[in-house]
Amino acid sequence: MSAQSIARLLALYAVGLVVVSLCVRGSVALTPDPAHPRAVVASVWQNGALVARAVLPAGQEKHPSIDEAMASPGSELVLESSVAEGPIVTRSETALSISLVSGHDGVVGTLDGTSSYVTPDDLLARRAYDRGVNILGIDLGLGADTAVIYALLADRLHTTPRRVREEAKIRRVRFTRSTPGRPTPPWAHVDGGSLTPAIVRGAAIDAARYLARNLREDGHFRYLVDAPSNRQLGGYDWPRHAGATYFLAQAAGHFHEPELAEACLRAASLLRNRAVSNCGDAQCIGTDVRVDLGSSALSLIAFVEIVRTGLDTGYFGLVRSLSRFLREQQRADGEFMHEYDRRESRPVDVQYVYYSGEATLALARADEVTHDENDLASAKRGLSHLVRGAWHFFGDRYYFGEEHWTCQAMADLWGRSPDRGALDFCERWQAYGRKLQLRAGDAIYDADGAIGLSSIFTPRLTPVASRCEAGIATLDVLLREDARGVEELDAQQRRALALLVRRQLRPGPVAIFSSPESVYGAMPGSEVDLALRIDYVQHAGSAMIRWLDLSDLARDVPRRGKEGAARKVL
Amino acid sequence: MSAAASERPRPITRGPALGFGTLNLVSAGLAGVGVFGGLPDRYWPVDVTALVLIVLLAVSGAGLLFRTSWSAACARIAAAISLAVGLALVSALAVTASYLAGIYGPVGRGGSIIFVLVLALATPYLVAVPIAELLWLGRTATLPGSTADLS
Numbered sequence: 099m100s101a102q103s104i105a106r107l108l109a110l111y112a113v114g115l116v117v118v119s120l121c122v123r124g125s126v127a128l129t130p131d132p133a134h135p136r137a138v139v140a141s142v143w144q145n146g147a148l149v150a151r152a153v154l155p156a157g158q159e160k161h162p163s164i165d166e167a168m169a170s171p172g173s174e175l176v177l178e179s180s181v182a183e184g185p186i187v188t189r190s191e192t193a194l195s196i197s198l199v200s201g202h203d204g205v206v207g208t209l210d211g212t213s214s215y216v217t218p219d220d221l222l223a224r225r226a227y228d229r230g231v232n233i234l235g236i237d238l239g240l241g242a243d244t245a246v247i248y249a250l251l252a253d254r255l256h257t258t259p260r261r262v263r264e265e266a267k268i269r270r271v272r273f274t275r276s277t278p279g280r281p282t283p284p285w286a287h288v289d290g291g292s293l294t295p296a297i298v299r300g301a302a303i304d305a306a307r308y309l310a311r312n313l314r315e316d317g318h319f320r321y322l323v324d325a326p327s328n329r330q331l332g333g334y335d336w337p338r339h340a341g342a343t344y345f346l347a348q349a350a351g352h353f354h355e356p357e358l359a360e361a362c363l364r365a366a367s368l369l370r371n372r373a374v375s376n377c378g379d380a381q382c383i384g385t386d387v388r389v390d391l392g393s394s395a396l397s398l399i400a401f402v403e404i405v406r407t408g409l410d411t412g413y414f415g416l417v418r419s420l421s422r423f424l425r426e427q428q429r430a431d432g433e434f435m436h437e438y439d440r441r442e443s444r445p446v447d448v449q450y451v452y453y454s455g456e457a458t459l460a461l462a463r464a465d466e467v468t469h470d471e472n473d474l475a476s477a478k479r480g481l482s483h484l485v486r487g488a489w490h491f492f493g494d495r496y497y498f499g500e501e502h503w504t505c506q507a508m509a510d511l512w513g514r515s516p517d518r519g520a521l522d523f524c525e526r527w528q529a530y531g532r533k534l535q536l537r538a539g540d541a542i543y544d545a546d547g548a549i550g551l552s553s554i555f556t557p558r559l560t561p562v563a564s565r566c567e568a569g570i571a572t573l574d575v576l577l578r579e580d581a582r583g584v585e586e587l588d589a590q591q592r593r594a595l596a597l598l599v600r601r602q603l604r605p606g607p608v609a610i611f612s613s614p615e616s617v618y619g620a621m622p623g624s625e626v627d628l629a630l631r632i633d634y635v636q637h638a639g640s641a642m643i644r645w646l647d648l649s650d651l652a653r654d655v656p657r658r659g660k661e662g663a664a665r666k667v668l
Numbered sequence: 669m670s671a672a673a674s675e676r677p678r679p680i681t682r683g684p685a686l687g688f689g690t691l692n693l694v695s696a697g698l699a700g701v702g703v704f705g706g707l708p709d710r711y712w713p714v715d716v717t718a719l720v721l722i723v724l725l726a727v728s729g730a731g732l733l734f735r736t737s738w739s740a741a742c743a744r745i746a747a748a749i750s751l752a753v754g755l756a757l758v759s760a761l762a763v764t765a766s767y768l769a770g771i772y773g774p775v776g777r778g779g780s781i782i783f784v785l786v787l788a789l790a791t792p793y794l795v796a797v798p799i800a801e802l803l804w805l806g807r808t809a810t811l812p813g814s815t816a817d818l819s
Contacts (some may be wrong), residue, residue, distance in 0.1 A: 104802065119763055122766040127771075187767070235707050544775055585804040
C-alpha cells in the first residue's frame with residue numbers, strides 16, 4: 099500500500115470518527131429549558147415516604163390527589179420539573195448506570211403506552227446514585243443503581259423489573275427541584291465572596307449540635323447514619339470517635355454551650371473508661387493485641403483540647419501518658435511506628451496513611467499543656483521528617499498525599515519552633531489543591547470550591563473539609579508573618595468553606611428524610627451520598643471553627659501593627 | 669532505468685528489519701504488560717484480541733530480527749491487525765468521550781488530559797508503527813536470502 103493511499107484512508111477515518119463523535123455527543127446532550135418545563139412531577143412526602151405523586155402538564159399547578167395528601171400534617175411538597183429529555187444507552191447495565199448525572203437526572207420509562215418517572219428524589223431517597231461501576235476490573239465511584247431504577251419503574255408500570263429491562267423504552271430526564279412550602283435558607287447560595295463569620299458560626303454550631311444530639315448515653319456516637327431512613331449503619335472505630343470528641347471540645351470551648359461540653363465529656367469518658375490499655379510503661383488507646391497509633395494520637399488531641407479549654411483538667415495525667423506512648427513509637431529519623439504489639443510489648447514498624455501527621459500534631463498540642471521539652475522535640479522531628487524524608491522523591495513537587503494533619507502541626511509549632519521548609523511544603527500543597535479546585539460552572543454539580551479532576555465524578559466533601567483545615571492553618575502562619583500569598587490562599591479557603599456551608603444538611607432535602615431534625619447540621623459524603631459518618635462533620639466543623647478563630651485573630655492584627663494582613667482576610 | 673525496474677520491489681534490508689523487529693517485540697511486551705498486568709479483571713474480548721496481537725507481534729518481531737523467509741508476510745499481517753486494533757481503540761475512546769461529554773457536559777480539564785494521555789500512550793505502538801511498517805513492507809516484497817538482502 100502506498101503512502102498516499104494510507105494517508106487518504108487515515109484522513110477518511112479521521113473525518114468519519116469526528117462526524118460519529120459529534121453525532122453521538124449531539125444525540126445524548128440535553129439542552130435544559132427551565133422556563134418551559136415539559137412536565138412537573140409533584141410529589142408529597144411524609145416522614146421520608148412518598149405518599150402521593152402526580153405528573154402535572156406544564157402550566158398546571160393543582161391536582162386533587164396532591165391537595166388531598168398535603169392536607170395531612172407533616173406533608174412536604176416537592177416539584178421536580180422536567181426541563182430536558184433525551185436518549186441513553188440502556189442495552190448495557192454499565193452504560194445505563196453511568197448515563198445519569200447524579201442528583202440531577204432521572205428517567206422516564208414507557209411500556210404499553212404508559213409512562214412513569216423515576217426522579218432524582220426517588221433515587222436520593224434510596225441512596226441509589228454513585229453506587230459504583232466496574233469497567234474492565236477498574237472500580238469507578240459513579241453510576242446509578244440500575245436495579246433500583248428497574249424496580250421503581252416496574253412498580254409504577256405494574257409489571258416486573260425483567261419486563262421493564264427487556265421491553266420498556268427508557269429516556270433520560272433532567273429535573274430541577276423546588277419546594278414551594280419551604281423557602282431555601284439564606285446560606286443556600288453563599289459563595290466565597292459573601293461568606294461571613296456569622297454564617298460560618300451558625301454552620302459550626304449546628305455541626306457540633308448534630309454530633310451532640312447523636313451521642314448515645316453510653317458515650318458512643320451514631321457512627322454512620324443513613325440520612326433518609328435515619329437508621330444507624332454498621333461500623334465503629336476509635337480514631338474517628340476521638341476526632342469527633344476533639345471537635346466537640348473545640349466547639350464547647352468556642353461557643354460555651356453546656357450541652358456541647360457535656361457531650362464532649364461523655365464521649366471522652368468512653369475513651370478513658372473503655373479504650374485505654376497499657377502499652378509497655380505508657381498508656382495507649384485500643385484493646386486489641388495490636389493497637390494502632392492513630393487512635394492514641396487523635397485521642398491525645400481530644401484530651402489536650404479538653405484540658406486546654408478547661409472542660410476537665412482531670413485528663414492531664416492521660417495526656418502525659420499518651421504523649422509518652424507516642425514518643426516511644428518514634429524512630430530516630432522522626433518517623434513513627436504505627437502499631438504496637440501488646441502481647442510482645444514492642445512497637446511494630448509499619449506505616450499507614452495519616453498516622454504520622456496525627457502523632458506529630460498530637461505531640462505539638464501536648465507540649466502546650468505539658469510543657470515537656472521531649473514532646474516539643476518529638477513533634478519537631480516528626481514534622482521535619484514528614485516534609486522532608488517522608489516526601490522526597492523525583493516528582494514530589496507534582497504529587498502530594500493527604501497532609502492535613504501535617505500542615506496543622508506546622509502551624510501549631512510555628513510560634514515555638516518555626517520550620518520554613520514545612521511552611522514551604524504546605525504552601526506548595528495548597529497551591530496544588532488550588533489547581534484542582536473547581537469553579538462554579540466547571541460541572542453541573544455544586545462545584546465551586548470542590549476538589550476534582552473531572553465533571554463526571556460528584557465531588558466528595560470530606561477532602562474539601564480536611565484540606566480546608568490545613569489551608570486555614572497555613573493561612574494563619576502567612577498572616578502572622580505578613581507573607582505573600584495570603585489573598586489567594588484566603589480566597590481558596592473561603593470557596594471551600596462556602597461549599598461546606600451550602601452542602602451541610604441545614605436542612606437538606608427534608609422531604610426524603612424520615613427524621614429531618616435528627617440529621618440537621620450533619621455533613622453528607624457528597625451532594626448525593628447521604629450516608630453521614632462522624633468524621634465528615636468533624637472535619638467540616640473543625641475547619642469552620644479554625645476559620646472563625648482566624649477571623650478573630652485578623653481583627654486583632656491591626657493592634658499588632660499588621661493592618662495589611664488583616665484587611666486581606668476581612 | 670526502465671519503468672519495470674523502478675517498480676520492482678526492493679529487498680528487505682538489515683537496518684529496517686532490525687528496527688521493526690525490535691519495535692514489534694517491544695509492542696508485544698507492552699501489550700502483555702498493559703492488558704494482563706495492568707487490567708485487574710479478565711474480559712474475554714479484550715484478552716483474546718490482546719493475545720492474538722501479542723503472538724503476531726512477537727512472532728513477526730522474531731522473524732524480522734532473524735530475517736526468515738516468512739517474516740515479511742507475518743509482519744504485514746501483524747501490522748494490519750495492530751493498526752485495526754489501534755484504530756478501534758482510538759474510535760472507542762473518542763466515542764466514549766463524546767458520549768460522556770453529551771451526558772455530563774465538558775468532561776473537564778482533568779478528564780481531557782486523561783483521554784489525551786491514553787491516546788498518546790497507545791497511538792505510537794498501535795497506529796504509527798504499524799503504518800510505518802506497512803509502508804516499508806509495501807516497498808520490500810522480496811524475501812530475504814539473496815545477497816541483495818544483505819545490503
